[in-house]
Amino acid sequence: MATLKQIRERLTKAFEPGGSAQTEPAEKLKVSLPIIFRYLRGDKMPAPDTPANLCRILGISPAYIPCFE
Numbered sequence: 001m002a003t004l005k006q007i008r009e010r011l012t013k014a015f016e017p018g019g020s021a022q023t024e025p026a027e028k029l030k031v032s033l034p035i036i037f038r039y040l041r042g043d044k045m046p047a048p049d050t051p052a053n054l055c056r057i058l059g060i061s062p063a064y065i066p067c068f069e
Helices: 004-014 020-029 033-041 050-058
Strands: none
Touching: 004 033, 004 050, 020 033, 020 050
16 A cells, blocks of 8 residues: 555646646545645545546546556
8 A cells, every 4th residue: 555655746746836737636526625735745645536536637547646556
């Protein structure tokens, strides 16, 4: 299983810099923008299904954020 640090690093790489690039994924995940920021800072571990859903929204491999690849 991936550590919080590994997930945070991959989330940071997956998002474009700036809040506007995070707003749309947050809305599609039905989470608040502060929750996305907490994921990016490593303050909060995403729910088990969130990384795969986020990968789908961002158009990247579903195995990337959960560190399966």
